[in-house]
Amino acid sequence: MDRYDVVIVGAGLSGLSCGIHLLLLEPEWKVLIMDRLSSESYPRYHRMCGEALSDAAVEEMKPIKLTGVRHRILFAEEHWPDGTVIKAKARGFIIDRPAFLGSMQEMFQGLGGCILWDRLQSVQESEDGFVLQAREGNISCSWLVGADGAFSRVRSELYSEQPRSMIPVKQFLLRGRMASDDTIVFHYGSRYQGAYRWEFPCGDHTNMGYPKGCQEPYGDVVEENGRYIPIGALKEVVRGRSCLVGDAAGMVNPVSFGGIRVAMLSGKKAALYLSRGSLEGYQSWWDDSQYSRTEFYEAYLEGRGWNDEDMSEFIHPFRKGYGISAFIRAYLRRPGQRRMVMAYLRSFKIGW
Ligand SMILES: Cc1cc2nc3c(=O)[nH]c(=O)nc-3n(C[C@H](O)[C@H](O)[C@H](O)COP(=O)(O)OP(=O)(O)OC[C@H]3O[C@@H](n4cnc5c(N)ncnc54)[C@H](O)[C@@H]3O)c2cc1C
Numbered sequence: 001m002d003r004y005d006v007v008i009v010g011a012g013l014s015g016l017s018c019g020i021h022l023l024l025l026e027p028e029w030k031v032l033i034m035d036r037l038s039s040e041s042y043p044r045y046h047r048m049c050g051e052a053l054s055d056a057a058v059e060e061m062k063p064i065k066l067t068g069v070r071h072r073i074l075f076a077e078e079h080w081p082d083g084t085v086i087k088a089k090a091r092g093f094i095i096d097r098p099a100f101l102g103s104m105q106e107m108f109q110g111l112g113g114c115i116l117w118d119r120l121q122s123v124q125e126s127e128d129g130f131v132l133q134a135r136e137g138n139i140s141c142s143w144l145v146g147a148d149g150a151f152s153r154v155r156s157e158l159y160s161e162q163p164r165s166m167i168p169v170k171q172f173l174l175r176g177r178m179a180s181d182d183t184i185v186f187h188y189g190s191r192y193q194g195a196y197r198w199e200f201p202c203g204d205h206t207n208m209g210y211p212k213g214c215q216e217p218y219g220d221v222v223e224e225n226g227r228y229i230p231i232g233a234l235k236e237v238v239r240g241r242s243c244l245v246g247d248a249a250g251m252v253n254p255v256s257f258g259g260i261r262v263a264m265l266s267g268k269k270a271a272l273y274l275s276r277g278s279l280e281g282y283q284s285w286w287d288d289s290q291y292s293r294t295e296f297y298e299a300y301l302e303g304r305g306w307n308d309e310d311m312s313e314f315i316h317p318f319r320k321g322y323g324i325s326a327f328i329r330a331y332l333r334r335p336g337q338r339r340m341v342m343a344y345l346r347s348f349k350i351g352w
């Protein structure tokens with residue numbers, strides 16, 4: 001049976017971020033990343049995404065370099081049910097996510113990491129770590145990282161909590177452009193059940209999506225996908241010699257629905273504490289992190305119950321933009337909507 005210092009289950013953004021940062025800190029360690037997908041289904045699965053990430057996320061992931069950039073994003077444009085349109089600065093990128101993941105795989109392997117294309121089936125704790133059962137045989141390791149997405153096998157085998165909600169999302173690639181090259185567009189309304197419809201540029205196409213069942217697809221659909229977004233993160237992200245990162249821990253922000261930045265950051269943090277030989281610091285980082293605040297999930301639940309009038313009332317103080325004076329006005333004049341005002345403010349602080 002092959003033995004590794006660390007096995008990371010999932011070669012997505014959180015898993016590869018963890019593997020790369022770990023080998024940068026501990027070049028001698030034997031690190032394995034395993035993923036269940038084949039060479040055809042891997043890019044298809046990872047294309048199911050708006051593929052938007054911010055400048056702040058790019059800064060945080062260093063020395064991993066961003067590759068596969070499709071568009072430089074400068075603005076976000078929001079459309080609200082009463083006709084209000086807010087255009088705000090939003091510095092970031094639309095990427096070709098499979099291409100970016102490909103370059104991360106190369107970097108990981110270049111540092112001496114191994115990738116195994118096999119599915120984790122079950123996990124057993126052993127005296128000195130874990131024994132993992134995969135389709136092709138057993139693997140043992142001292143430390144285990146669950147980076148295996150919304151329906152994490154590591155989580156279901158070793159942890160007792162689940163993310164509080166799984167939001168089924170439909171995503172479409174439409175022929176032609178609805179958004180300009182440098183703008184990501186969001187449409188809000190009660191029909192989107194606490195979330196939104198996005199329209200992002202994607203080469204000559206538009207990447208559009210919304211929670212399943214909110215509306216009929218429209219436009220010239222080239223590709224249609226469906227995937228779940230886990231929100232309402234776990235409290236416990238460490239158990240013994242294992243930890244969970246990214247979607248496996250339900251870390252997506254329930255207000256912005258951005259998950260890439262926190263996936264990559266959590267992978268980096270887990271690597272840091274693994275290299276120190278104790279994951280307690282990773283749990284403390286999560287406990288103290290803005291990302292783990294329950295206010296975001298509570299605001300999501302509240303927003304789910306709003307009608308279009310509630311939304312219009314909420315956005316009225318922000319119609320000229322999201323300046324601090326608009327937040328103060330909204331906080332003072334809309335006591336019934338303070339939870340959402342604060343969640344928005346905090347969500348702006350941690351960005352996307
Ligand atoms: C439609 C959609 C649009 C989105 N758009 C954006 C966006 O524009 N910006 C943003 O910031 N966030 C976005 N998100 C959220 C973001 O995509 C996720 O939060 C992020 O990808 C999480 O990365 P991850 O590595 O933790 O998980 P994943 O990307 O889900 O990767 C998990 C990996 O684990 C593997 N795996 C699973 N089970 C096993 C197993 N048993 N054995 C081995 N391998 C396994 C999977 O094959 C997969 O490769 C979007 C999400 C969706 C669904």
